Amino acid sequence: MAKRLGKILEGIVVSDRMDKTAVVLVRRRLPHSVYNKLIITKKKYKAHDKDNKAKVGDKVKIIGCRPFSKDKRFRIYEVLK
Numbered sequence: 001m002a003k004r005l006g007k008i009l010e011g012i013v014v015s016d017r018m019d020k021t022a023v024v025l026v027r028r029r030l031p032h033s034v035y036n037k038l039i040i041t042k043k044k045y046k047a048h049d050k051d052n053k054a055k056v057g058d059k060v061k062i063i064g065c066r067p068f069s070k071d072k073r074f075r076i077y078e079v080l081k
Contacts, residue, residue, distance in 0.1 A: 006064025008077060013058045014044065021072060022047050022054045024062055048075040 011026035024045050029038050046069075047054075047062045054060050054076055063077040 006074075008061055008063050009045070009074070010059070010061050010080075011045070013054045013056055013060055016049075016052070016054060016056055018046075020048060020050055020052065022049045022060070022076060024060060024074070024076075026062075045074050046072040048072055050075075054079055 009024075009026045011024040013022050014025045015023040024047050026043055026045060028041050030041060031037065032039050045062060047060075048065075048068045059080040060076050061078040061080065062074040064073060065075050067073050068075070
């Protein structure tokens with residue numbers, strides 16, 4: 001049986017000051033529920049980065065996984081640069 005993957009999101013690293021953690025800004029274009037106009041939603045996620053590879057400005061893919069801490073529920077899946 002294949003390993004189940006969590007939700008995959010793509011975003012830009014906005015902070016890498018914490019050890020083994022990067023803050024990733026994810027922007028998504030979604031239609032408004034009533035008016036169907038495209039709106040941009042933004043959210044910041046803390047992602048686990050065990051080797052501290054991701055630097056500020058890098059484009060990365062993050063994937064949902066088990067909780068690493070109180071507010072860290074994603075890990076960096078791939079650095080796209």
